[in-house]
Amino acid sequence: MIRQLHENLKSGKVTSVELTQKYFDEIDEKDKNILAYLTLHKEEALAEAQRIDDKIKKGEEIDLLSGIPMALKDNMCVQGGRTTAASKILDNYIAPYDATVVKKLKKQGAVILGKTNMDEFAMGSSTENSAYQKTKNPHDLNRVPGGTSGGSAAAVAGGLAVYALGSDTGGSVRQPASFCGVVGLKPTYGRVSRHGLIAMASSFDQIGPVTQTVEDAAIVLSRIAGRDKKDATSAKSGGKLYEDYLQGDIRGMKIGVPKEYFSDDLSSEIKEISIKALEKFKKLGAELVEINIPHNEYALPVYYITVPSEISSNMARFDGIRYGLSVDDQEQSKIGGGNLLETYLDSREIGLGTEVKRRIMLGTYALSAGYYDAYYKKAQKVRRLLKQDFEKAFESVDLIFSPTAPEPAFKIGEKTTDLLQMYLSDIYTVTANLVGVPAISFPIGTVEREGKNLPIGGQLMGRWFGEEELLNAAHTFEIN
Amino acid sequence: MLKKEDIMHIAQLARIGLKEEEIEKYQRELSLVLDYFKKLEAVDTENIESIGHITGSHSVVRDDKIIECEAKIIEEIINNFPDQKNNQVKVKSILT
Numbered sequence: 001m002i003r004q005l006h007e008n009l010k011s012g013k014v015t016s017v018e019l020t021q022k023y024f025d026e027i028d029e030k031d032k033n034i035l036a037y038l039t040l041h042k043e044e045a046l047a048e049a050q051r052i053d054d055k056i057k058k059g060e061e062i063d064l065l066s067g068i069p070m071a072l073k074d075n076m077c078v079q080g081g082r083t084t085a086a087s088k089i090l091d092n093y094i095a096p097y098d099a100t101v102v103k104k105l106k107k108q109g110a111v112i113l114g115k116t117n118m119d120e121f122a123m124g125s126s127t128e129n130s131a132y133q134k135t136k137n138p139h140d141l142n143r144v145p146g147g148t149s150g151g152s153a154a155a156v157a158g159g160l161a162v163y164a165l166g167s168d169t170g171g172s173v174r175q176p177a178s179f180c181g182v183v184g185l186k187p188t189y190g191r192v193s194r195h196g197l198i199a200m201a202s203s204f205d206q207i208g209p210v211t212q213t214v215e216d217a218a219i220v221l222s223r224i225a226g227r228d229k230k231d232a233t234s235a236k237s238g239g240k241l242y243e244d245y246l247q248g249d250i251r252g253m254k255i256g257v258p259k260e261y262f263s264d265d266l267s268s269e270i271k272e273i274s275i276k277a278l279e280k281f282k283k284l285g286a287e288l289v290e291i292n293i294p295h296n297e298y299a300l301p302v303y304y305i306t307v308p309s310e311i312s313s314n315m316a317r318f319d320g321i322r323y324g325l326s327v328d329d330q331e332q333s334k335i336g337g338g339n340l341l342e343t344y345l346d347s348r349e350i351g352l353g354t355e356v357k358r359r360i361m362l363g364t365y366a367l368s369a370g371y372y373d374a375y376y377k378k379a380q381k382v383r384r385l386l387k388q389d390f391e392k393a394f395e396s397v398d399l400i401f402s403p404t405a406p407e408p409a410f411k412i413g414e415k416t417t418d419l420l421q422m423y424l425s426d427i428y429t430v431t432a433n434l435v436g437v438p439a440i441s442f443p444i445g446t447v448e449r450e451g452k453n454l455p456i457g458g459q460l461m462g463r464w465f466g467e468e469e470l471l472n473a474a475h476t477f478e479i480n
Numbered sequence: 481m482l483k484k485e486d487i488m489h490i491a492q493l494a495r496i497g498l499k500e501e502e503i504e505k506y507q508r509e510l511s512l513v514l515d516y517f518k519k520l521e522a523v524d525t526e527n528i529e530s531i532g533h534i535t536g537s538h539s540v541v542r543d544d545k546i547i548e549c550e551a552k553i554i555e556e557i558i559n560n561f562p563d564q565k566n567n568q569v570k571v572k573s574i575l576t
Contacts (some may be wrong), residue, residue, distance in 0.1 A: 081574070232540040322561060326563065341574075383530075
């Protein structure tokens with residue numbers, strides 16, 4: 001899709017301004033129902049589009065992403081723009097600088113249409129935890145788009161952006177991509193700089209593209225990846241163009257099928273679609289290998305101990321002092337002195353939503369004196385065992401396949417009352433973040449619900465820093 | 481089940497103000513999740529070191545050099561202060 005639009009821009013078939021305007025028209029018409037966007041950057045977007053059009057007119061070379069309209073999840077900073085992470089505590093926050101990914105995209109001449117909705121501070125699985133609005137799934141407006149990058153996935157699926165960036169801590173790019181029938185990539189931990197991404201759980205967070213095709217994901221990844229001095233955890237990489245690795249040939253590739261992922265807990269219809277996808281991989285020349293991830297059943301508890309622990313630490317910065325909401329109302333205060341402690345207590349009580357507070361509380365408990373060893377330390381040990389399971393698995397296979405989510409998009413409100421049920425939506429996706437490997441979700445079929453066809457995503461996980469193989473396999477599946 | 485005092489203690493540590501009616505809700509919810517975590521007790525982690533950086537990088541340092549911040553960024557950082565005086569962030573009294 002991006003390559004085609006790029007050709008159209010270069011040949012003069014369409015201008016970037018026309019293309020950008022077309023997307024804003026679509027947003028005007030459809031986004032009142034989908035509610036994917038929180039903020040639009042109309043003026044800046046059209047100015048950038050004009051700049052690219054001028055370059056094309058002058059015969060200058062432009063990059064693949066130049067002049068292409070895209071969207072950013074609202075937890076990435078754009079200088080001078082409102083950046084809320086869908087939280088009331090950042091309602092008035094104006095980012096003073098560009099996130100590294102934004103800087104890179106701007107350098108390529110990307111046209112940023114606006115900022116998309118998400119679960120508050122990227123905590124949730126349905127985008128229902130946004131403090132502002134509930135984004136709808138374009139395939140069925142009664143259903144959630146998934147989360148936490150639900151706005152980004154809905155925007156791409158609904159034709160409101162060519163592509164978008166999301167962030168993925170435990171499936172937040174892949175699960176909404178699965179629910180919305182688009183492609184979502186979580187790169188290897190460290191592949192993309194996190195500088196300027198509002199932190200949730202720092203040892204898990206990765207920024208990744210949400211796109212219509214696997215090739216688009218490769219094109220976007222090539223342009224946002226790389227070592228960044230401002231993120232000490234970012235990894236060196238040699239400026240690869242991932243789109244050059246999409247040979248469309250996976251003969252001889254070994255795809256691991258973990259027994260644990262296809263247990264009786266998996267619904268028969270998702271299982272059936274997954275098996276069909278595996279058969280297709282086999283037909284394309286891949287070899288299917290049954291493997292074991294012995295510690296897989298512990299992935300979710302490990303995730304829900306370590307992530308809230310990191311959250312409780314990261315969220316300490318929202319204290320009503322340096323930016324964001326600061327509650328300075330004597331009547332709000334319980335003790336009635338208006339001191340610093342009350343600013344903390346009241347700003348956080350009023351500014352943060354339920355799920356955010358719940359996770360801060362949980363993490364604070366897991367890290368508190370007397371419980372640290374039993375929860376956090378224990379979880380970090382099991383996390384190592386899980387990583388070892390993956391190292392062992394990748395000795396015999398190149399990629400690992402699973403469904404992305406145990407079900408299609410669920411109804412709005414269906415799971416908001418059942419905490420553990422909501423957490424279970426992440427069962428196939430958290431592991432990639434726990435062990436740091438790259439993973440991609442791509443459409444593998446649909447199921448019918450109340451007369452509507454709902455997309456189902458398949459997930460491939462690859463070796464650490466093995467995005468080439470991962471993208472090539474998903475691409476080969478997609479074009480055949 | 482976590483006690484009422486446990487919740488109040490955690491909330492105090494986390495600097496989150498709580499309403500009386502929320503305490504019971506947190507008692508229920510946090511206990512539920514903590515019970516779920518008990519699953520990990522079954523894993524033998526004897527002699528297993530807890531994990532550090534997931535892809536194995538360590539001791540990333542930068543040169544100890546002062547890098548000046550752009551004036552525009554400084555201005556925008558100050559604009560985000562809820563309260564300021566002479567370009568400094570102003571805070572409430574710590575002791576009352």
